[in-house]
Amino acid sequence: MSRHLTYAQAILEATDLCLGADPNVYLMGLGVPDPKGIFGTTLGLREKYGARVLDMPTSENGMTGVALGSAVVGMRPILTHQRVDFALLSMEQLANEAAKWHYMFGGIMKAPMVVRSIIGRGWGNGPQHSQSLQAWFAHVPGLKVVMPATPHDAKGLLIASVEDDNPVIFLEHRWLHYISGPVPEGRYTEPLGVARVLREGRDVTIAALSYMSLEAHKAARMLAERDIDAEIVDVRSLRPFDAGAVARSVEKTGRLIVADTGWEFGGFSAEIVAQMAERCFGKLKAPPRRVALPDCPTPTSAALSKHYYPRAIHVARAAAEMLGRQDADSLFAEETGAPLDVPDKSFTGPF
Amino acid sequence: MSRHLTYAQAILEATDLCLGADPNVYLMGLGVPDPKGIFGTTLGLREKYGARVLDMPTSENGMTGVALGSAVVGMRPILTHQRVDFALLSMEQLANEAAKWHYMFGGIMKAPMVVRSIIGRGWGNGPQHSQSLQAWFAHVPGLKVVMPATPHDAKGLLIASVEDDNPVIFLEHRWLHYISGPVPEGRYTEPLGVARVLREGRDVTIAALSYMSLEAHKAARMLAERDIDAEIVDVRSLRPFDAGAVARSVEKTGRLIVADTGWEFGGFSAEIVAQMAERCFGKLKAPPRRVALPDCPTPTSAALSKHYYPRAIHVARAAAEMLGRQDADSLFAEETGAPLDVPDKSFTGPF
Amino acid sequence: MDSRLRRQLFHDTLRIRLIEEEIAARYGEQEMRTPVHLSIGQEACAVGACAALRTSDYAFGSHRSHGHYLAKGGDLTAMLAELYGRATGCCRGKGGSMHLVDLKVGFLGATSIVASTIPIAAGSAFASKLRGEDRVTAVFLGEAATEEGVFHEAANFATLHKLPLVFFCENNLYSVYSGLEVRQPAHRPTWASAKGHGLRVLYGDGNDLEEAYELSLKSVDAARAGEGPVFLELATYRWREHCGHNYDNHIGYRTEAEYQAWRARCPIERAQQRLIADGLLGAAEVDEMRARIDAEVKAAFEAARNAPWPEPEEMATQVYAEGANAT
Amino acid sequence: MDSRLRRQLFHDTLRIRLIEEEIAARYGEQEMRTPVHLSIGQEACAVGACAALRTSDYAFGSHRSHGHYLAKGGDLTAMLAELYGRATGCCRGKGGSMHLVDLKVGFLGATSIVASTIPIAAGSAFASKLRGEDRVTAVFLGEAATEEGVFHEAANFATLHKLPLVFFCENNLYSVYSGLEVRQPAHRPTWASAKGHGLRVLYGDGNDLEEAYELSLKSVDAARAGEGPVFLELATYRWREHCGHNYDNHIGYRTEAEYQAWRARCPIERAQQRLIADGLLGAAEVDEMRARIDAEVKAAFEAARNAPWPEPEEMATQVYAEGANAT
Numbered sequence A, B: 001m002s003r004h005l006t007y008a009q010a011i012l013e014a015t016d017l018c019l020g021a022d023p024n025v026y027l028m029g030l031g032v033p034d035p036k037g038i039f040g041t042t043l044g045l046r047e048k049y050g051a052r053v054l055d056m057p058t059s060e061n062g063m064t065g066v067a068l069g070s071a072v073v074g075m076r077p078i079l080t081h082q083r084v085d086f087a088l089l090s091m092e093q094l095a096n097e098a099a100k101w102h103y104m105f106g107g108i109m110k111a112p113m114v115v116r117s118i119i120g121r122g123w124g125n126g127p128q129h130s131q132s133l134q135a136w137f138a139h140v141p142g143l144k145v146v147m148p149a150t151p152h153d154a155k156g157l158l159i160a161s162v163e164d165d166n167p168v169i170f171l172e173h174r175w176l177h178y179i180s181g182p183v184p185e186g187r188y189t190e191p192l193g194v195a196r197v198l199r200e201g202r203d204v205t206i207a208a209l210s211y212m213s214l215e216a217h218k219a220a221r222m223l224a225e226r227d228i229d230a231e232i233v234d235v236r237s238l239r240p241f242d243a244g245a246v247a248r249s250v251e252k253t254g255r256l257i258v259a260d261t262g263w264e265f266g267g268f269s270a271e272i273v274a275q276m277a278e279r280c281f282g283k284l285k286a287p288p289r290r291v292a293l294p295d296c297p298t299p300t301s302a303a304l305s306k307h308y309y310p311r312a313i314h315v316a317r318a319a320a321e322m323l324g325r326q327d328a329d330s331l332f333a334e335e336t337g338a339p340l341d342v343p344d345k346s347f348t349g350p351f
Numbered sequence C, D: 001m002d003s004r005l006r007r008q009l010f011h012d013t014l015r016i017r018l019i020e021e022e023i024a025a026r027y028g029e030q031e032m033r034t035p036v037h038l039s040i041g042q043e044a045c046a047v048g049a050c051a052a053l054r055t056s057d058y059a060f061g062s063h064r065s066h067g068h069y070l071a072k073g074g075d076l077t078a079m080l081a082e083l084y085g086r087a088t089g090c091c092r093g094k095g096g097s098m099h100l101v102d103l104k105v106g107f108l109g110a111t112s113i114v115a116s117t118i119p120i121a122a123g124s125a126f127a128s129k130l131r132g133e134d135r136v137t138a139v140f141l142g143e144a145a146t147e148e149g150v151f152h153e154a155a156n157f158a159t160l161h162k163l164p165l166v167f168f169c170e171n172n173l174y175s176v177y178s179g180l181e182v183r184q185p186a187h188r189p190t191w192a193s194a195k196g197h198g199l200r201v202l203y204g205d206g207n208d209l210e211e212a213y214e215l216s217l218k219s220v221d222a223a224r225a226g227e228g229p230v231f232l233e234l235a236t237y238r239w240r241e242h243c244g245h246n247y248d249n250h251i252g253y254r255t256e257a258e259y260q261a262w263r264a265r266c267p268i269e270r271a272q273q274r275l276i277a278d279g280l281l282g283a284a285e286v287d288e289m290r291a292r293i294d295a296e297v298k299a300a301f302e303a304a305r306n307a308p309w310p311e312p313e314e315m316a317t318q319v320y321a322e323g324a325n326a327t
């Protein structure tokens, strides 16, 4: 029987293995060695690795430069942000410098660094603590961008990211930290740039990012009860993007829904839809659809945010509509009861 | 006969009118009052308006906050960046603060400010001085984003931007500053959020952004010689995006090419293609195509950058291919002679 | 110092304490679904600062700004309704605990990104300067905010233009669970990095209400007189956890002894003892004050909790301002 | 000071001058299609700094770094080929004038965004510290770079960790056409904002070659000895336009008189006069030096201009590193 870990534990284990394997790896971020250890993902590492595991001043841009400069001379830093919103301070270093360091010096230097950023939702995190900005990073050549959805991939992709010779943006959805799943022991990697078919199906392709893969799974179960057979492609890597994997699925099903954690407008979902419209033109049986955030900032009040975030039911409805089910709206009754701003009942805020 | 101004003069005139009309308007940016006056767009204004026209420290993030704070208490700042690449330092203030200020305080405050940023190309500006990052801004609800292509629109859209009660990102392509065109005297505005059909045609829609509208025009002339009748929609405003105008054209022509100054991957061209794939699904006769930047940073050497930037010929070829012309490649011979890293012969660098 | 003022300052400090204690008491009910950063232990800084400001002066806050908002005169019920996510909240439920605003008293906003309001406050001070208004802008920050580059950019600009701006820096030794020693050089006080920009610098005991007030007054007066921006650093201490309502001395980032030492320097107890010693306050009067505040707080909580939720449509409204000037 | 060293410093400074004069002479041909920022007038700062550094020490530059690159020992032909956009350029034509690199001599890169290499240099110094290497990192910056927040973030971090880092700040009074008076507070020297962070600060005359060297040596030695980072500010002046090869005193942002006053303090003429006065150099020897440098420069230009262009395919290569470690 395979061993189960939470997503947070998988990240911790991957980091531990990387620190243990290579003295050039180090881990830095606000609160990294503190008692909460970045939602548990860095606990105990300071004790084990000393100076290579460190806290830092509240200086996101500067510290990104520090990570880059150390990478240029051979270190392999992992930098953490507790919210991707804070990383906006460091876009100059990330997009102008790190992303281009290899290219603009004619390939003679490299910038192997990982920037872990947490994206999130719920509990009134509001407009400045819950953005999901993968579209920005994915737009920049020179960066790699991954968004693992399972504990298995979190570990395999983090190790691959640390071992990669390029700057990698590693985005963790806050609600995934709690999820448990099988995680092999020891070192293994998942390749950057390869999507994963999470569920095979005939009728509709759901290309999902990060946490939306879980909602897509729930949606697929709802759809299965209504004889709709959904295929789920967990995109995993936005840059490089495995367009081939999504296209193979779309060519089979003829239908595409993209489920993203970020804003729909100008989001990564647009790139997926555009590429499939270009590549699978003759094979599409219905207009593609996106299930993503509406065009407004995150409202804080739970009374508003419960209408903000798309869930399984929205994915399922979109699929049913696409397949011409007349009563898609009523097919999937609104869930009731449980609050929608927490991943499960054990979550009691405040973060 | 109508009066002609350059794009740079049109911006200067619009700014002058805004400063003259409203004592709350002020203009600030590196080099604004210097002898070059931001490529001529701010010349003479310091002398005319004194303290409301000012230089600033090299502190892009802080000064964006200053602009915002002054806007919150009723000023209407215009902030300039000589390259949009420098604005990356200010993404926190722009995307977290300015974009959300109205929303996150429940609509009781507003942030009327204009951020002019120059995007560019040519003369070895290279990886960090020639990016075209409209996709980032367009992704953020709360911002407005415009990219005028003509002197007429530069003036009308700048006045509208200054008078708008929201943060507006105003992107000027460096090569447009030289272009002349008819510009009415006095105050007039062009509405934010409305595209403009620059040329009517039956066979293919070219939705173009900023400077690419000019290249699209050249392409349309080349195509006309080969009996292909292109319609050009100058998108002008990315946020709000006038999807209706593009869709009306695509429904007529059945074919879509998007010509963008930015990277293709994850770019605004993807949003246009995605929306048209969703809205005009049954009307599209061929897979949509994008003519935009390849997936790499800007190389500096003219020997490389001449292959980097798409031009009229690439738009024309894409259209001919889309219309099934067998020999699209040879239909449009490569232009020869003139260097491709300057807008015209009068340009002698170094900026 | 005027004895009526001394009593007023004491009252205002006590009031903030009691309000935040009530938030703490109720936070476990999970009805305020927004991350709260309580200022319990630090209230004297807010009260001293705001007593030195006029209502017409502007103020900007940070993630930990209940106290600043209240001290500036912000509406209590509107704040609590905001914490409860209601339509009557000061941000109509869109902002939450870290986004407080009350235009009537010049509290122009708090935000949740460390240091982000600092340049914004410099912008409002710059507007006042351009307009020739007799108005000071105050910005509240924690000591960690001085580690952000944008603080320095704002400090340089404010000094350059001699802006009427006061930086009220509450140094509570911690940023979340991180002590100063991992963030700022040893033996270099936080204020020194402000002084480097040519700012006028003052510092003192933020747990001494009257000292906090006197230093604040000096700072605000200097800024108002056109002498340029002032950086006032006040030493203080947060009693409860960084975010949330619990005590957390047991988790290991600070010692119980350190907490107890600061606890013994409670700004409210110290002020009360002094007022009593000076014969300006009696125990019965304090009880009466407390009772009046308790009643106000109870009523405000009641009103906030009974207020209506925002309508679902409101989620997508107010993304853009659509005023006379909107296009 | 050792007389061989004094002659060497003079030679190196003269060499940079002659190289940049030749760039200026040829820039109008429009074959170097990349914005150039000449350091003519400021060369002594670069030479003084790099003479104090070892080849194994690291250095990072800015937009104006021809001189820094050359002083650190960077390959001349590779730099010129880069300006000409050739495949043999130090960045294979991808970078241009503002992106110089020569790993063999520890010049790890210059970039075109003001202040951006400062935290990167702090990162390389941090790596040296983590690894226990005996290595100093130098970063070259203009005075305007201290207005960027990231300079302060790096300064704080470097002081906190006592990094072996030297900030070489060339204060040439201008940022493009903007004088100091619109960017930094009057009566507050640029170095003061560094001192605020607890950095050790030194300053002096950047047009005095020997002084520049002595101060650089003091700075580098202190950083190497583990005393922490040092900020060295050198007063100097750019002779030609900010970007490009022309003189531009007539356009109005500075006076001809100011220029002439600085011109009279030419670092090369001053050094030469002193060496001659001290009997360490003769006029004939200077001529000989010039002739040798001229020949070298001519040959390097020849080689650069005859070098092949990069192949079109190279546009899209090297976006990602594909080494042993690449996925």
Ligand SMILES: Cc1ncc(C[n+]2csc(CCOP(=O)(O)OP(=O)(O)O)c2C)c(N)n1
Binding pocket: A030, A058, A060, A082, A086, A089, C063, C064, C112, C113, C114, C141, C142, C143, C144, C145, C172, C174, C175, C176, C242
């Ligand atoms: C730019 C940014 N980085 C990190 C955070 C996470 N964060 C929230 S509050 C806080 C502590 C700030 O400490 P300080 O400024 O001293 O204020 P205090 O909480 O002590 O009142 C941090 C790091 C943030 N909100 N914004």
Ligand SMILES: Cc1ncc(C[n+]2csc(CCOP(=O)(O)OP(=O)(O)O)c2C)c(N)n1
Binding pocket: B030, B058, B060, B082, B086, B089, D063, D064, D112, D113, D114, D141, D142, D143, D144, D145, D172, D174, D175, D176, D242
């Ligand atoms: C972040 C950023 N803002 C603005 C610019 C435009 N710019 C290029 S060089 C320069 C002047 C910088 O002045 P200083 O640092 O004093 O160096 P100097 O040119 O005087 O050597 C400026 C503002 C830039 N490259 N990067």
Ligand SMILES: [Mg+2]
Binding pocket: C142, C143, C144, C170, C171, C172, C173, C174, C175, C176
């Ligand atoms: Mg603190």
Ligand SMILES: [Mg+2]
Binding pocket: D142, D143, D144, D170, D171, D172, D173, D174, D175, D176
């Ligand atoms: Mg300078």
